[in-house]
Amino acid sequence: MGRYEIAFSGKLVAGAQLELVQANMAKLFQADATRVAMLFSGRRVILKNNLDEATAEKYRVTLERAGALVEVLSMEPVIEEVELAPPPEPEPEVQSAPAAAETQAGVRNRLKVVPRxxxxxxFVGVDAPDFGIAPVGADLQDSKPQAPAPRFDLSSLSLAPVGSDMGQAKSSAVEPPPDTSxxxxxxxx
Structure with a gap:
């Protein structure tokens, strides 16, 4: 059992007058002039949704008699069937002798995926490293390289002699509290 929605985009039935159709729509929906103007703005507006087929048809007929051309659309999602492609055929590899030796050394630590x-x-063509399981207590994180100490040029700085005034703010004289007598x-x- 499908559900339907009624959509209106400002189109009129052939031969209908705009002012008359707007008045009919205002009367049908008990709407003021601003809401009716929004219906005729040219944008697609959903008037009603979640209707059964018979009710949607009644709305369509009533609105067409009023002069408005509406669309009755199914709300059911379209499910598209997808056929899976067959697995690709493995291609024979032709390599020179040095390249074959490199490949054999590199294949040792690579995972061979066989589709189940x-x-x-x-995932047949996936080239993934073969991660094994580490022994208990093994450190799995790579060690960080030691960061070099930053180099700062401090030659233009000097120290003031002990006890010298370095421009601290002077404390102001304590003022007496306000008179509250x-x-x-x-x-x-």
Whole structure:
């Protein structure tokens, strides 16, 4: 059982007058002039959604009588069937003698992937390192190279003699607190 939506993009039934159709739409939807103007802006607007087929057809007929040309669209997603490609045929490799020796040395630490089913056939051409399992207690992180100490040129700096004034802010004289003798607390009843 499908669900449908009604979409309107401002198109009119052949021979319909715009002002009359706008008045009909305002009456049908009990909408003011600004909402009706939004319907006729040219943008696609969904008027109703999640309708069964019979109700969607009733809306379409009613709106066409009012002069509005609407679309009834299915809300069901389109599911596309995809056929999987067969696994690629392995190509015979032709190599020179030195290249073959390099390849044999490099293949030693490479993982050979054999597909277990048609879905894994996509990974036949994957060239991945063969990571084994480290013994218990082994350090798995590579050691960091020692960073060289930064070089700073401090030759233009000098130290002031002990006890010298280096321009610290002078403390201001302590001012007396404000006079509060004229203030008193009274209890309200």
């Amino acid at each position: 089913d048609e879905y894994m056939a996509a 004229h203030l008193r607390l009274e209890e309200r009843k």
